[in-house]
Amino acid sequence: MKTAGFLGLLLMALSAQGIEVPRSIPLGTSDFTHRSLGTTCYSMDAVVDGLPCNPAFAAKERKAQLQTHIFFGNNVSYAQDVNDILNNQTNQKNIEHLFNQTRSSEMEANVEAGFLTEKFGISFSPYRLSYYSLIRNSALPVITLYAGQEQVIRTQLASYVQDDFYFGLQLRGVQRRFILSEFTLTDALVENSQEDIFRVREQKALYFEPGLLWAPEEQAWSPQVSLTVTQLGAVDKKYTELPASPEAHLGTSVKPPITYGELELGTTFTAQSRYEKWTELIRVGVSYKLGATQYVASATENQYDLAFLLHYKGVRGGLTYDFRKFVNLVGESDEVRTIYSQIGIEI
């Protein structure tokens, strides 16, 4: 019970509240697999790029592969704003761009290269950009702004344990520069506003993310049950505005035998400290692969993703349509639709 007790203390120490930014923006992973499958990627084989979401899956890998990919959304125009803000070059154009929005905006972009072989995987992302802004109060616009730039290195070690159990551990090192601030239009327009509200902060984090997989071989539907704990780790500087409470993903998947192609169905329950309704914590996903094409869909109560991927001789290209419904700060139902693109090469 010592492990559980230690984990409990760590979780309590890490739990904190701050300015409300969807945690997937500052703390998530930006790639095609995470975007299209969401949390169901922790329990499914249908990895389309990079390292597996659950490190225990690396123990099942049979061939060595070197992969690289670029991932970006259709709102990539914010990338310039993120660069300017984080390099202390905020100008009137950035501020105008910020305050001329009428709702929340999000952006993610990522460049990553990785190597995966049996029981071991490593990847490096020299450039992950993320951005989130929310504007409110029409009499004096107030902005919540997150802009981050990260370098991420991930290493996965995995092994077969016994009785169809696999265990894996991901070590994820993140070096991030970010600003997370809440300010009014006039705060942004005054002299030396950069020093006060666009103050760039830095953080180094090391996460230990274990994964467990039960995958009995030679079963007709190839059932799998998995458990992954993410965001469990330590940071060099704690920021109350950027809480990092761990999440646990408990999931299952099956591959019903079909005549043509390969079908996989999965579902995951995520335990996390902040949510509105428990039904948001359950996600279902499906992947269907036929020849060079792969179709992926996943959904939770307020969000769904539809993705299409084409593999051709080690080159992959894909699109994901992301739809998210939420209750905005005015208390009305609101929607965000984003299209993400991915281009990858596999050797």
Place this chain on the structure above:
Amino acid sequence: MAWVYQLFIAVLFLSNLSCQGQKAADRDPLADSNQKIDKGDYDGAIAQLEELRTKDARPLVKSALASAYAGRAGLKVEKLWDFVKALNAPPVTEESVKKSSVFLQSQDLISKNALVLGKSSENELEQLAQSMAAFQEYRLKIESLPYIPQNKRNDLRLGAAVLKDADSKGAHLYRAILNLVFLRSELQDGFKYWGDVSEELKKLDSENRKNPKNKQILCSVKISEFQDWLDQQFDRVTDISEDLRFSFPSKSEEMIAFDKSIKKYQDEVPRLEHTLFSNSKECR
């Protein structure tokens, strides 16, 4: 397999955390107030924020309260860059004042009636015309700002009052904007006083030709109200300048020069002892 069991316990612990969810009570009351403002429930937001500011010293609380008053007055930042342009407008100079239509037209009327007015009254009216011409120049520079009707202007005043002793530069800039909108609205309405004077001067011009001895023609102009109004506007401009100095410290010298020019016009507002208005002995 003990470690599997321990991981399972950890998951249960996490699940327990997750069951706490995000309670409504955890939400920042400021977020609720902003929501009320966006819904147009300004009375509700003002009540909530007036109470909140007694126990929450965050600058954003005061700014939100000021904005709730501004919202109730009908001020919304839909064309926000017009505000910025108004702030960047070049200063009013003596030269631009003397070229303004208000000054040139009044000069014409005053000189036509110089004989009836007498030298002292002529000087006083000229100075008054110069002050109004200066305001006309300010008015042209800020006319892109929204107009707030007189019955709602008190909320702008209350909003500006909330931010009077604020610590943040942004709050002072917002106060300057509220006062600029107030000034813009006052100037639009306040020119009626000057309109009355001009009308009476025109009448004096025609009456003068008929009856050169008639000196009571300006008696209908409520000059003491006019003077009070002028003083208030000059004070408001000085207030705006002080707030802008706080928000843009490097522009202090420019603002001090601007203050001096305002002071000059304010000091030149004549006491109107000799002019033939309602308070002169000819009208009593």
